Amino acid sequence: MEYIKMAGLSIWHVVIFLIVVVLLFGTSKLKNLGKDVGGAVKDFKKSMRDETEENAQLHTPRTIDAEVKTADHSSAKS
Template identity: 45%
Template sequence: MGGLSIWHWLIVLVVVIAVFGTKKLRNVGSDLGAAVKGFKDGMKDGSADPQAPAAPAQQVANSKVNDPNTVDVDAKTKS
């Protein structure tokens, strides 16, 4: 008595199709499939992204070496 038979599910399916229409349900299904695929790709690419560099490259401009406004100091640790 507590379980739903196949006939109950068929009636529910017919009511859902009558309310939303087959075109709307097809669009929802394709959108849901694309969302699941995007989520899986995001989880796979999240750990190792081959296109993104691990750390940005450090660049030193040679013209700044002899700049009179540059101060070269040594950092001292506080003990």
């Protein structure tokens, strides 16, 4: 049972703490809190991925071939 103790807390301390939290806030508020935190994490990951993609596009090496292709497309549209 020693491996269950963490930072001087027994499993009973944790169980009592969880019961008090559920009684104070209720399951619906805790569920909404979980959804909000999950949504925030999802948005954060999406913004980090978008930022990484933008940085990759901004820092792509420019080659002569890329410049020629860009010039060909712009002259064809005119």
